[in-house]
Amino acid sequence: DAGITQSPRHKVTETGTPVTLRCHQTENHRYMYWYRQDPGHGLRLIHYSYGVKDTDKGEVSDGYSVSRSKTEDFLLTLESATSSQTSVYFCAIRSGQEKNIQYFGAGTRLSVL
């Protein structure tokens, strides 16, 4: 699992509530990524980070924010969860500057009711 831990692994929440997902890595990788995976859409990039306090948007960033105050932790926040954000969320780290080979965590299954 490339030293990646996602928490929680499962969460059920209600529309309008804030939700924070955590990704923790133990190998000091500079780049970290948040994806969501939905049937028919595959993996889609939400946000990524290229260092502490350095983040950038992905293709589906609306409704999501991220923070990285330490190298090992990358947080994904849904400020006000909507049913369209029901999905499986994966965190990934990038191995190597040039190769951009990514290794994924086990995922967080989020249901917004």
Place this chain on the structure above:
Amino acid sequence: QKEVEQDPGPLSVPEGAIVSLNCTYSNSAFQYFMWYRQYSRKGPELLMYTYSSGNKEDGRFTAQVDKSSKYISLFIRDSQPSDSATYLCAMSGGGNNRLAFGKGNQVVVIP
């Protein structure tokens, strides 16, 4: 046109058959090509990666890249029920910090 096209399948084969999967892409800057395997309710795991054109073999798995045709393939020989999973292609290059993924191809190997 999407950057990466992958037929989502599903693909059902009998045990022992050869599985053939492929992706096409449009960005000529891509140089690194990866295949991920994802079991149900698990995260994607890196299966193989290749740099530029050519073949790479790892046990029963062979990855091929044809940059001139913008086409990559994954072959699984002597397929086993444990190979039943979704296979995603991914690629990167040109200084981009992102990976471009195919949508994934579900494979079922029938005992």
